Each structure stands twice: as structure tokens, then as C-alpha cells.
Amino acid sequence: MKTLAKKDINKILGIWAQKHALLAPAKMDNGDCIFGAFDEKTFTLDYKKPPLSPKSFFFPQAEIIFRVENNKYNEVVAAKKGLIFGLRSCDMMGIRQASSFMSRDNEDIYYKARQSSAATVVMACPHAQNETCFCTTTLSGPVAQKGFDLQLYDTGDVFLVEVGSPRGEELLAGIPLAEMEEAKAKLKIDEFIKKARLTIPEVKSVASAMDKLKDKKVAEKVWDDFGAKCITCGGCAFVCPTCTCFNVYDHQNSPGNGLRLRAWDACLYGGFTREASGHNPRVSQALRLKRRHEHKLLDYNKTDIQDGLCGCVGCGRCSDYCPVHIGTLEVVKAIAG
Ligand code: SF4
Ligand code: SF4
Incomplete structure (x- = not known):
């Protein structure tokens, strides 16, 4: 070598x-x-x-x-x-x-x-x-x-x-x-x-939280409690290596001149899923946190675990930087009980 x-x-x-x-x-x-x-x-x-x-x-x-x-x-x-x-x-x-x-x-x-x-x-x-x-x-x-x-x-x-x-x-x-x-x-x-x-x-609560999410056995109170604490700063999404949500903005400088840019967004922001009609399928912070963690721990696994790819790569940054301690580690521990 x-x-x-x-x-x-x-x-x-x-x-x-x-x-x-x-x-x-x-x-x-x-x-x-x-x-x-x-x-x-x-x-x-x-x-x-x-x-x-x-x-x-x-x-x-x-x-x-x-x-x-x-x-x-x-x-x-x-x-x-x-x-x-x-x-x-x-x-x-x-x-x-x-x-x-x-x-x-x-x-x-x-x-x-x-x-x-x-x-x-x-x-x-x-x-x-x-x-x-x-x-x-x-x-x-x-x-x-x-x-x-x-x-x-x-x-x-x-x-x-x-x-x-x-x-x-x-x-x-x-x-x-x-x-x-x-x-x-x-x-x-x-x-x-x-x-x-x-x-x-190994953090054993990750596997048991994944199982509970899969079997839909997570009490809504878990999300309600986290939702009440979250201050919607978006920090967990911005530090996460696998978060790729973005929004698109058009800016006109003058007639016939302008640009389109895209910028990071976060699924924890209320406006992220708000539809043109005003309806928001994830209307509360509790629902948004639930979806975020399903995304990290559940849905990707269904399709990607064969290749060892998980929506969460275990870097721990969300736990390091969330100001109110709602990182993935804290969430899986709460789910796993
Ligand atoms: S621990 Fe997982 S969810 Fe948290 S920032 Fe790292 S990859 Fe993202
Ligand atoms: S870092 Fe913590 S407080 Fe900020 S949006 Fe994420 S979960 Fe909420």
C-alpha cells in the first residue's frame, strides 16, 4: 500500500x-x-x-x-x-x-x-x-x-x-x-x-426509534413536546450534511433584466410547505419536526439502506447546535423511551 x-x-x-x-x-x-x-x-x-x-x-x-x-x-x-x-x-x-x-x-x-x-x-x-x-x-x-x-x-x-x-x-x-x-x-x-x-x-435507541417510526408507534405527545420547544431557527437543517431543501427566488433588476437564484430553506419553516391556496399540510411545528425525523430515519432507509445510505449519517451536528436540544440523538432517545 x-x-x-x-x-x-x-x-x-x-x-x-x-x-x-x-x-x-x-x-x-x-x-x-x-x-x-x-x-x-x-x-x-x-x-x-x-x-x-x-x-x-x-x-x-x-x-x-x-x-x-x-x-x-x-x-x-x-x-x-x-x-x-x-x-x-x-x-x-x-x-x-x-x-x-x-x-x-x-x-x-x-x-x-x-x-x-x-x-x-x-x-x-x-x-x-x-x-x-x-x-x-x-x-x-x-x-x-x-x-x-x-x-x-x-x-x-x-x-x-x-x-x-x-x-x-x-x-x-x-x-x-x-x-x-x-x-x-x-x-x-x-x-x-x-x-x-x-x-x-453504538446508539441502540436509533434502531428502536426507526422501528417505532416504521410501526407508527410514536406517541404524538413526543412531537407536541418538541414542537413546543423548537424556536424555528432552521439551524439543524443548515448544519446537516444531508439536508438539501431550497427555495427559488426571482429578482427583476429592470424590465428584461434579472436573475433567478436558489437558496437553502428548511422544512421546519412554516412557509416551506404552505401551498398557493394557503393550505399547509404541515401546519404545526410538531408536524414539521415529525416529518423531518421521518425523513432522516425512515423514508430514505426504505429505499437506500441496501447501499448503507441513511438520511442521517450520525455526524451529531444537529445535537451540537440546536439551541433547545432537539438534535436527532435527543429525538431518537425520546422516541425509544
Ligand atoms: S446527526 Fe443526522 S440529522 Fe443531525 S445533522 Fe448529522 S446527519 Fe443531519
Ligand atoms: S435547530 Fe432546534 S430550534 Fe432550530 S429549527 Fe432545528 S429543532 Fe428547531
Whole structure:
């Protein structure tokens, strides 16, 4: 198996940055880590789960999808050759899940253009990033099974390099590499995964909550109680790597000139499902929360579990950031009783 020396990582990222818009973990002045444009000065390998997943790389918070200039229609499909370095396996699974959704029924050309032109380098998780990680329960970690171009295992001074695609092979061209005997590398990876799993225990209430949802045995009071607490900030949807709700806005600058843009929306907002007639099928916050969690834990499973794809990838961000503690972990515990 190929290996990379950790001391060379800045040099390697510099090489990749010459040909790609490179996103990598960056440490901010306040100590937070984000996925940002690669910069040697802010780049860090000492990072935890960034507050925002890298979904905005493929699905920006707001993007123009067409312009009308002097009555002429111009579609805007923006895609530059990108590379996301340092993804965790839950976020890799989030990309696979969102990509599956965005190509179901009708291909979303704006998402597809960005996603297919971006390479991914996963950094296998050596341990839980914090107490809300539950990727082993949703089959999305601690290491990625597929979808990546390269996956790196940090073994101290060197990264073991798993190649996941022909594009991954191309990324390694011109990079300083060494070799480790396959059997020895496999042992190291098995040990890595075993150690990581010990720090990310299975959350048994997820499976029992899924069963109760499937059997329609969840008391309405569970949703009423959460609905009474929710302040409708939408934060849980915005931090979630698999949430892809959006709304579309038209803006006229002058007669014959304007644009259409789409921007993130959230199923927890009252207006999201309000119909033109004024009727709203999900009229209360309780119903909206119920639908959100069915979407995360029930419906996708019916169609996607064969491929290990679940609407929730166990990143724990909704539990980290909901100001009133209505993350998926809290919800499954309440459902499971
Ligand atoms: S529902 Fe919560 S835990 Fe699941 S993927 Fe979204 S943010 Fe992460
Ligand atoms: S983050 Fe919490 S309070 Fe905000 S919309 Fe989501 S559930 Fe409601």
C-alpha cells in the first residue's frame, strides 16, 4: 500500500492547489475549524468536526441559476475543478446521500456539475470527534467504505493511502510516495478501525426509534413536546450534511433584466410547505419536526439502506447546535423511551 510522509503534507496540498480549488481544514482566529480555501498559514491537521459540513461546496447557501440580460436567457452552471481534503467519513456519506437524492427522478444539473468535478480525500476518523458522534450506528464511519477518491489513515509519521477511484490514482501522480507491504498495512488499518470504534459506541435507541417510526408507534405527545420547544431557527437543517431543501427566488433588476437564484430553506419553516391556496399540510411545528425525523430515519432507509445510505449519517451536528436540544440523538432517545 502507498504511504505519504506527514511532513510532506503542506507541499502535497500546494501541488494539488495548483490545479484545483482546494478546500482543507483551517483554524480560525477564535479556535474553530472550518473547511476553507487552502492556505498554508491556517491549514491544520489538528481539527475536530467542523461546525458546517462541506455540503456548501456542491450546494451553496445561495446560487444564481440563470440570468436574463436584455431579454436573453443565460443559464449559469458553475463548476470548477475542486478538491476537498480532510473530509470525515460521515461527511463523505453525507455527500453520497445528498448526491443520491439530487439525482433521483430528475438530475439536479447545478449540484451535479459541482459534485462531479470535485475530488474527495477522506481522513479516516481515529476517534470520536466529540460525544455526539454516532457514525458507527448509521454505518457511515469511522472510515469511508466508498465514494472517496483517496482515503488517508494517520498512523503517526505517515498516512496510509487507500485509493478509491481512477481520479484518486491521478491525484497521486507526481506526489512523493513510499510503499508499505500490503499485509502490514492491512493490520495497521484493522487496528486503526478497532481503536476508533471503541470510542464511538453504538446508539441502540436509533434502531428502536426507526422501528417505532416504521410501526407508527410514536406517541404524538413526543412531537407536541418538541414542537413546543423548537424556536424555528432552521439551524439543524443548515448544519446537516444531508439536508438539501431550497427555495427559488426571482429578482427583476429592470424590465428584461434579472436573475433567478436558489437558496437553502428548511422544512421546519412554516412557509416551506404552505401551498398557493394557503393550505399547509404541515401546519404545526410538531408536524414539521415529525416529518423531518421521518425523513432522516425512515423514508430514505426504505429505499437506500441496501447501499448503507441513511438520511442521517450520525455526524451529531444537529445535537451540537440546536439551541433547545432537539438534535436527532435527543429525538431518537425520546422516541425509544
Ligand atoms: S440529522 Fe443531525 S446527526 Fe443526522 S446527519 Fe443531519 S445533522 Fe448529522
Ligand atoms: S435547530 Fe432546534 S430550534 Fe432550530 S429549527 Fe432545528 S429543532 Fe428547531
